[in-house]
Amino acid sequence: MTSVVCPYCFDRSPAAKLPYRCQMSPTGVRGGKPCTAELDTVWAEFIGPAVPPALKMRGPVFEAARGLGGRIPRQLPLGGGGSRAECPDCGVSTPVRVCRRCHSDFPSDYCDQDTRIIALLGPKGSGKSTYVSVLVNELRGRVGRAYGASLTPMGGETQRRDREMAEDLYDRLRLPEATRPAALGFNDPLLYRLSLPLRRRLRGDGSRHTALVFFDAAGEDLGSAEAMDRYTHYLAAADGIILLVDPLQMRAVRDRLPEDSELPLPVVETPPQQIAGDLAAQLRARGRGSSRGRVTTPVAVAVTKTDSLSALVDPHSPLLRNADHSAGAVDEEDRLAVHEEMRALLDGWDSGALLRQLERDFAQLSLFGLSALGSPPPAHAPADAPKSGPQPLRVEDPLLWLLGLGGLLPQASGAARAGGRGTGGPGAGGRAGVEGEA
Structure with missing residues (x-):
């Protein structure tokens, strides 16, 4: 039976057992009355106290009526354009499916496709919100063109935020606001429909659709293992994790910057070693550890703001x-070159302490370096993007690697050779980390 992972609470349920929500539409029948809104206590408790009382009144949730033999009548099969069910009170059909656990509404076609959940972690000030904004833009433009891909926001909330992110960063040249802590309210994930052309071996000229779920945890919520615990059910459901590391929050990097550097230095927040250690501990507690103790969820460790490190690299x-994507495949040789470059830099910054911890904790690991803006924000206006606008470097690399591991993207020739043992350290080549756990 097909299962669906809720993109809000990450509960997994059989698709056929998902309830529906009445849209309170006119019945079209003389004398017929639409349903009235009622208090959805399940959804209200999940979202938190920040929601105004009026918004807690929503269309009734109901289970689809079953006929003889348990058959669900008037319901189209999933994967065939969605399913509908008639409200038992007003008789009007609705396509809106609802999570059994949190009563969040799913976008109309969310249940019709595979889902890849990407968790995004990093300390406060590491640029997570800016990174997502630029990543989405690159997937629609330069990168999307190379892979024949399209990216479409799913659901009204993501459509609204997607539009605001683009207008703020690319039209107004304003950096996105920081993700709010969980104590101030629930942060909706960003939901996108990624469409890729079918490979030749799968036959046909159609497309393959995948729902991408980006969940962004506020940096303040990663300051301790206790605070991170509220995110463990999200992390445990993730197909891949992108861990952002801000080099300008590392004292060893600050000490190596030129004395005349005018880079605006952020406040030093939670050390990356602590975040990585707490992350591994929480995932092991949720059953994502192997028999040898290493976490099996693939982790892309991305050092951000590499434009600030030009004085420290060759x-x-x-x-x-940027990587050359003209072949429409993930270039493993290029990825490994970046991995080794970052390995050498990390080794010089903290004697390799962070890297050693990561390699001991995670079975599938790759290092990346990226810059979402291409140059630092103006010193006199740190909340603004550079006047030239974002000129990103390698923002897509971590996600493409994770999608390649999941079989959604092809790998360039030589990928199998590049992923062998002894190439880039434990877990560096994807398969090498898995083989080491056997």
């Missing part, structure tokens, strides 16, 4: 140019 470093 002028010919792969970090200073």
Whole structure:
């Protein structure tokens, strides 16, 4: 039986058993009355006290009526354009499916496709919101063109936020606001429909659709294992994790910057080693650890703001140019070159302490370096983007690697050779980390 993972609470339920929500539409029958809104206590408790009382009044939730033999009448099969069920009170059919656990409404076609959940973690000030904004823009433009992909926001909330993010960053040149802590309210994930052309071996000229769920945890909520505990059910459901590391919050990097550097330095927040250690502990507690103790969820560790490190890297470093996606495949040799470059830098910054911890804790691990803006914000206006607008470097690399591991993207020739043992350290090549756990 097909199962669906809720993108809000990440509960997994059989698709055929998901309830529906009445849309309170006119019946079209003389004398017929639409349903009236009622208090949805399940949804209200999940969202939290920040929701105004009036918004807690929603269309009734109901189970689809079953006929003889348990058959659900008037319900189209999932995957065939969605399913509908008639409200038992007003008789009007509705396509809105609802999570059994939190009563959140699913976008109309969410249940019709595979889902890839990507968790995004990083300390406060590491640029998570800016990173997502730029990543989405690149997937629609330069990167999407190379892979023949399209990216579409799913659901009204993501459509609204997607539009606001683009207007703020690309039209007004304003950086996104920081993600609010969980104590101030629930943060809706961003839901996108990623459409990719079917590969030749699958036959046909159609498309393959996948729901991408980006969940962003506020940096303040990653300051301790206790605070991170509220996110463990999200993390445990993730197909991949992107862990952002802000090098300008590392004292060793600050000490190596030129004395005349005018880079605006952020406040030093939770050390990346602590976040990585707490993350691994929480995932093990949720059953995502192997027999040898390493977490099996793939983790892409991305050092951000690499534009600020130009004085510390070789002028010919792969970090200073975007990957070539013209082949429409993930280039493993390029990825490994970046991985080794970042390995060398981390080793020089903290004697490799962070990298050693990551390699001991995670079975599938790759290092990345990226810059969402391409240059620092103006010193006199740190909340603004550079006047030239975002000129990103390698923002797509972590996600493409994770999608490649999941079989959604092809790998360039030589990928199998690149993923072998002894190439880039434990877990660096994806398969190497898995083999080491056997």
